Structure formats: structure tokens, C-alpha cells
Amino acid sequence: MTEPDSLWCKVVKARCETRGGSSWWNDITSACVLEGWNWFENGAQKLVREGNDTAFWTESWLGNESLQSRFPRLYNLSKQKRYSVKNMGMWSNGVWHWDFKWRRSLRGREEAWLEELMGMLMFENANEEGDSDSDPAFASIWTVCAPSNVRAFVWRLLLDRLPTRDNLRRRHLLGEDDDARCPLCQQADETSEHLFSLCPVTTRLWSACYAWRGMQSVLSASVREHFLQFPMIGRSKKQQAGEWALWMSLVWTVWMLRNKVVFQGANVELENTSKLIQVKSWQWVKAKVDGFSYSWFEWRSNPSACMDLL
Incomplete structure (x- = not known):
């Protein structure tokens, strides 16, 4: 549902949708799509954990849309389009540092988008560490x-x-x-x-x-x-x-x-x-x-x- 173009998804669909289709498969797809709206795809959010299996730019792990969709200019300028979350930075003295690499220096509005992106990443990191509601x-x-x-x-x-x-x-x-x-x-x-x-x-x-x-x-x-x-x-x-x-x-x-x-x-x-x-x-x-x-x-x-x- 979340990776419709992947090889494993194409194989499952080919096996289950032939000759009338599997009733099990039909139940899954009909439950996920109601009145033309894929509530599963739009509502699900991936659990990142260490970030090995989560694509930084193309998967919806930070909010309800991918960073590629939210920041298309930054995505186009990135030299790390296929990197996972884990590979986008490193740990140093117990602190995580994001390490972005660009095809050229950012300028003007691009710098503002980067600041917005960094704000989102900092907010997510603070959520993982736990806030201080007490x-x-x-x-x-x-x-x-x-x-x-x-x-x-x-x-x-x-x-x-x-x-x-x-x-x-x-x-x-x-x-x-x-x-x-x-x-x-x-x-x-x-x-x-x-x-x-x-x-x-x-x-x-x-x-x-x-x-x-x-x-x-x-x-x-x-x-x-x-x-x-x-x-x-x-x-x-x-x-x-x-x-x-x-x-x-x-x-x-x-x-x-x-x-x-x-x-x-x-x-x-x-x-x-x-x-x-x-x-x-x-x-x-x-x-x-x-x-x-x-x-x-x-x-x-x-x-x-x-x-x-x-």
C-alpha cells in the first residue's frame, strides 16, 4: 500500500489479482480505500527507529508527506536523494549532526526552506527525547x-x-x-x-x-x-x-x-x-x-x- 511501485508489491498484486483475485487481497484493498480515498496510505506513518530502512527524502516519516514533496527545490539540489535517514548524518560526542550535501550553495529562499526543514528535524528530535511537561x-x-x-x-x-x-x-x-x-x-x-x-x-x-x-x-x-x-x-x-x-x-x-x-x-x-x-x-x-x-x-x-x- 505504501510502496506500490516496488518489486515485492508488483509480485503480490500479480499473484492475487489474477483470475478474479484473492478474496483476502480484495478485503485488504477495499478496507484501505474508501470512496476513492486511501485512508491507510494517508494516515499511516513509518516508524523510523535507527533510520536504516527509511528514505530521508522520499518516504513520509516526518509528518504526512515526504520531504521531497514539501521541499522540492531542496530535493532537486540534494546530492543525497537516495540516502536513508541514518546516512544523512552522524553521531559525535553523543549528539546527532545532520550532514547535508548540495550540488551548489543555497541562496535566498532556499536558505529559508533549509531553516524550516531544520526546525522540523529539531522538533522531531525533541519529541523522541521527550519534552518537560513536568x-x-x-x-x-x-x-x-x-x-x-x-x-x-x-x-x-x-x-x-x-x-x-x-x-x-x-x-x-x-x-x-x-x-x-x-x-x-x-x-x-x-x-x-x-x-x-x-x-x-x-x-x-x-x-x-x-x-x-x-x-x-x-x-x-x-x-x-x-x-x-x-x-x-x-x-x-x-x-x-x-x-x-x-x-x-x-x-x-x-x-x-x-x-x-x-x-x-x-x-x-x-x-x-x-x-x-x-x-x-x-x-x-x-x-x-x-x-x-x-x-x-x-x-x-x-x-x-x-x-x-x-
Whole structure:
């Protein structure tokens, strides 16, 4: 069902479909295909284990489609089209390193696709290692009034699984001579801690966010600690979820800004970025919290007062 063009499948079909066909075979094929839709093929996912028998590009082992289908340009540029998952990298000091080989250097949008692919691979690796749902930071992520893709992004951020330049270099996807500096400030290597906590551009956005909330705070260098400290003391769980939506809107907007700078050569505009953070957080809370009826004007004027009444 999953390898219709393979030799073994052709042999089985030839033996079972001759002279009216085997009733056993007919039962299998009819059960797998209902009203023209192959639920087995579309719903099954291969168990990779060590990756010896799983083709990296052409089999659906990472999600519901093959990486060849999801990233056709990268597949065409790859020199490893027939490699198994296991042969696409190596272990070094207990850490798995992906080792991609291309027919030429990647450029422009191709680099963005590679970063998306690396994000998927990091997410899968974190799933295999097990997350930290017992940790209050990770347990809180799923309660936040934010879109599911943003919460998954923050989950990866707290695990340090985002494809920052520092992470890409440590996984040998950037060379030692490649630029690993923060795209927003060009003053330090782009680690998660730097990009979301220490970068001068980001710290100005955090300062504007705290001023908008009518607060002052010392920014923690630890992304996890800052996430936990962000809600005001004494907030209910519902109010905390609303405030964490604001936190997530800022880090998500910073990541989107970073990608625009890297891949589109965009300029950093702090005022517009701050307004976008406010708009996103209002949209998310309004969409996710029952009974939230505050207008954009009320939210922009006093978000803390809106939170008080959640």
C-alpha cells in the first residue's frame, strides 16, 4: 500500500489479482480505500527507529508527506536523494549532526526552506527525547491564548531548538567562517538568549512592552525564566494565559522580523513592530477567551485593565 511501485508489491498484486483475485487481497484493498480515498496510505506513518530502512527524502516519516514533496527545490539540489535517514548524518560526542550535501550553495529562499526543514528535524528530535511537561514553563505553554503554531514555536524556543545561526553552526549547517551574528544588531552571535533577551533591538521592544503595561522589570537573560516571570503576581490562571499571549506575540514577532531581515533585507522599524505586537496579542486574546469584548482602542490604551477583568 505504501510502496506500490516496488518489486515485492508488483509480485503480490500479480499473484492475487489474477483470475478474479484473492478474496483476502480484495478485503485488504477495499478496507484501505474508501470512496476513492486511501485512508491507510494517508494516515499511516513509518516508524523510523535507527533510520536504516527509511528514505530521508522520499518516504513520509516526518509528518504526512515526504520531504521531497514539501521541499522540492531542496530535493532537486540534494546530492543525497537516495540516502536513508541514518546516512544523512552522524553521531559525535553523543549528539546527532545532520550532514547535508548540495550540488551548489543555497541562496535566498532556499536558505529559508533549509531553516524550516531544520526546525522540523529539531522538533522531531525533541519529541523522541521527550519534552518537560513536568516543568511549569512547558506545562503552561498549552494554556496560552495563542495560535497552536505559535505555542509550538515557543515550545521549541524554550528547548533551544530554533534554527538560530548558533544552533545551525553547532549542527554543522553553517561553517566556522559563516556569519553567525545576530541579524538585528550585528553585535553578538545569534543564540536564542541573545535574540530574544539580550539583543539591543529586542530589549527596546521589551521596554516598550513593559511601559505599555505600566510596569518596570529587570529582563532575565534566561528565556525560560523570563517567560515564567512575565505575568503579574497574583494573577488567575486565565489572566496569566492572557499575559503570556502578550509574551508570545513579542517573541513571535521578533522571529518574523528576524526572518524578514535575513531573507528579504528588511529594515528594523521599532515603532511599527511594537504596534504589531499589541495588535497580535489583542487578536489572539479576543479569539481565544470567552467573554472578552474589549475593543482594540481599550486594549491599546490599558491592556492591564483589560486583563484585570478576565
